[in-house]
Amino acid sequence: MLIEMPRHTEIFGSVKIHELQRVLKLDSGGFENPRAKDISFGEIKAVLEHLAIIIPIKDEKIHLLDGVLRAIPFDCTVIVVSNSERDAHDIYRMEKDVITNIHNLTQQEILSIHQKDPELGFAFYEAGYDCLLDRDGLVRDGKSEGMITGMLLAKSLGKDFIGFADADNYVPGSVREYVIDYAAGFCMSESPYSMVRLHWRYKPKVVEDRLYFKKWGRVSETTNKYLNLLLSTCTGFETGVVITGNAGEHALTTKLADIMSYSTGYSVEPYHFVYLFDEFGLKAEKIAYSDALTAGIEIFQIETLNPHLHEEKGEEHIKNMLLGSLCTVYHSELCNDYVRSKVLEELGDILDAWERPPENIMMPPIGVIDASKFTKLLKSNSETFVMHEQGSIEDEAKEEEYLKGESFQAV
Numbered sequence: 001m002l003i004e005m006p007r008h009t010e011i012f013g014s015v016k017i018h019e020l021q022r023v024l025k026l027d028s029g030g031f032e033n034p035r036a037k038d039i040s041f042g043e044i045k046a047v048l049e050h051l052a053i054i055i056p057i058k059d060e061k062i063h064l065l066d067g068v069l070r071a072i073p074f075d076c077t078v079i080v081v082s083n084s085e086r087d088a089h090d091i092y093r094m095e096k097d098v099i100t101n102i103h104n105l106t107q108q109e110i111l112s113i114h115q116k117d118p119e120l121g122f123a124f125y126e127a128g129y130d131c132l133l134d135r136d137g138l139v140r141d142g143k144s145e146g147m148i149t150g151m152l153l154a155k156s157l158g159k160d161f162i163g164f165a166d167a168d169n170y171v172p173g174s175v176r177e178y179v180i181d182y183a184a185g186f187c188m189s190e191s192p193y194s195m196v197r198l199h200w201r202y203k204p205k206v207v208e209d210r211l212y213f214k215k216w217g218r219v220s221e222t223t224n225k226y227l228n229l230l231l232s233t234c235t236g237f238e239t240g241v242v243i244t245g246n247a248g249e250h251a252l253t254t255k256l257a258d259i260m261s262y263s264t265g266y267s268v269e270p271y272h273f274v275y276l277f278d279e280f281g282l283k284a285e286k287i288a289y290s291d292a293l294t295a296g297i298e299i300f301q302i303e304t305l306n307p308h309l310h311e312e313k314g315e316e317h318i319k320n321m322l323l324g325s326l327c328t329v330y331h332s333e334l335c336n337d338y339v340r341s342k343v344l345e346e347l348g349d350i351l352d353a354w355e356r357p358p359e360n361i362m363m364p365p366i367g368v369i370d371a372s373k374f375t376k377l378l379k380s381n382s383e384t385f386v387m388h389e390q391g392s393i394e395d396e397a398k399e400e401e402y403l404k405g406e407s408f409q410a411v
């Protein structure tokens, strides 16, 4: 891959945020120049072998999951964490069928689990990590809660890198690119504590019967504005460096995943920045992770070559996402009265039900959890946990059915 070098890097305490880097060629020819770095496929493949891709999913169209699974490079392990319906329609069963078929046909390593599995709740409880459990001892609803589950499974497999891919992507080729972009980011990283966040080149919409290649989504534009304002008011120098505040498509080293705190639901991504600014920024008061502080935390922001075409989830979803995102800024330790007043102004009507922005639920770092013990418990007790290892032929009857084209009908 040939990728632009970052033109500038914003340094805030131990956090280094690289400016946007564009992908110039997905497959390059080894030609380097001062403005671009060539990363060979060999280097990328070496990262893929240590990378797990987590797919959080909740009631998506089964064809979309099928495309996403087929697009993820073989060398990665795939971990599907589903919060899909199991009552009226057992959507999780359909997801498991698709996963089994793909595993049987490709031999790729794929794990899957259902978020509401009581044994998953119990495994978290046993691990002393009950902050994501509800009153019945089940894991709460929420994308972030699913992501944490996936990260623990990735850790138990000894993975060094963890990435995420949404299940509602209409273009499998773009998913393949995202994974390669993550790997390229890690190839460029100089710190073991690093994160790669993707910025779509375009997010196409249908406007008056025509495709319009929109560059910015409403929520992401606003989230970025306030994350930048937070940073600018702290340093006294205006910046627009953050452009991936809501990047659902992101990846991080397991070392970094271990020391991050996570916000609930959809506020998880903007909170990455807020947490890193609070803990490792210029005004950090306590030194909890001296290794990371010394090594520095690197954030890469890569603009994809492919556009992002996903499911539209409606106005309510957009509002919730905006509220969750801006609440993380409002409650940052670095937030001053000026930024708080701007956030309140921005939220306006959305805030009607609350006097002040509600605080998101925070979940502490997962580094303290014994991931092997956690997975062992699931292996022996869980009804929904499936672990298809690389190279194992399973369920031959289903494979035959699939080859004959009899299973996986459109829903």
Ligand SMILES: Nc1nc2c(ncn2[C@@H]2O[C@H](COP(=O)(O)OP(=O)(O)O)[C@@H](O)[C@H]2O)c(=O)[nH]1
Pocket: 055, 056, 057, 058, 059, 060, 081, 082, 083, 115, 141, 142, 143, 146, 147, 165, 166, 167, 168, 248, 310, 311, 313
């Ligand atoms: N495991 C899990 N996944 C979820 C949950 N809620 C949403 N997702 C998945 O998270 C991904 C991103 O969610 P989406 O609604 O598309 O949000 P957006 O694309 O960021 O606007 C999709 O694959 C969803 O199916 C949840 O409660 N648990």
Ligand SMILES: [Mg+2]
Pocket: 166, 168, 310, 311
């Ligand atoms: Mg989506």
